[in-house]
Amino acid sequence: xxxxxxxxxxxxxxxxxxxxxxxxxxxxxxxxxxxxxxxxxxxxxxxxxxxxxxxxxxxxxxxxxxxxxxxxxxxxxxxxxxxxxxxxxxxxxxxxxxxxxxxxxxxxxxxxxxxxxxxxxxxxxxxxxxxxxxxxxxxxxxxxxxxxxxxxxxxxxxxxxxxxxxxxxxxxxxxxxxxxxxxxxxxxxxxxxxxxxxxxxxxxxxxxxxxxxxxxxxxxxxxxxxxxxxxxxxxxxxxxxxxxxxxxxxx
Numbered sequence: 030x031x032x033x034x035x036x037x038x039x040x041x042x043x044x045x046x047x048x049x050x051x052x053x054x055x056x057x058x059x060x061x062x063x064x065x066x067x068x069x070x071x072x073x074x075x076x077x078x079x080x081x082x083x084x085x086x087x088x089x090x091x092x093x094x095x096x097x098x099x100x101x102x103x104x105x106x107x108x109x110x111x112x113x114x115x116x117x118x119x120x121x122x123x124x125x126x127x128x129x130x131x132x133x134x135x136x137x138x139x140x141x142x143x144x145x146x147x148x149x150x151x152x153x154x155x156x157x158x159x160x161x162x163x164x165x166x167x168x169x170x171x172x173x174x175x176x177x178x179x180x181x182x183x184x185x186x187x188x189x190x191x192x193x194x195x196x197x198x199x200x201x202x203x204x205x206x207x208x209x210x211x212x213x214x215x216x217x218x219x220x221x222x223x224x225x226x227x228x229x230x231x232x233x234x235x236x237x238x239x240x241x242x243x244x245x246x247x248x249x250x251x252x253x254x255x256x257x258x259x260x261x262x263x264x265x266x267x268x269x270x271x272x273x274x275x276x277x278x279x280x
Contacts (some may be wrong), residue, residue, distance in 0.1 A: 055098070062270065063090065066268055074140030083120060083121035087118055088113075093108065094110075104190065108168070112165040112268065114164060115162065117154070119152065120254075123146065136202055142249075163203070166197045166198070171211075173192075175189075183217060183218070184218040191209070194210035198241075206238045206241050207238065208237050213233055215230065215231055223278065224278035
């Protein structure tokens, strides 16, 4: 509900504020929310009582922070998003039954399911009872270009950007992974009191990294569900983020 209030406040400012001029050089800072559209971590083992499943982690919602330097139509942006991991989608069940031996559970909490075979089931989304699960951190550094649809009382622009991504599950034993990032979106900017302006933007983001987690697990489970070698070698995700912040015109 608080984001509904932010949107209403944005619309009020949009209507009431005077003209804006695009700075030659400026700084932008915003905060908002990110949400996953596809799963980043897929085909991981999950033990539930005496059953073993393959699951995809559902990328949830969370805080998103952005810092950007703008040079007229060009931008250099750093964005950090924290995506919730409280839900998973079960899609295959192991043919083998029985409690999972303790030596099959690794120190990072992942499961060694080597030797298990799986059959497809009707997918079901469940909430993981473990409240200690860390969020998925996605940090990107991108450079891009803004195409201005309108400049005048209000600036409206479409950003195109690409760069590098870093992903990490916020748990001590989980790895950091580096890859590629890209985004496209829509933004609005309008004056409050020079040199300060308010801006809002929404973006569709994509990342591609080497497969997150154990590579042998990824190769084995991808083969179990009939996916390609490429699918086992990389992890990809689409997610959105929306933010409202301030733009400071330096000159």
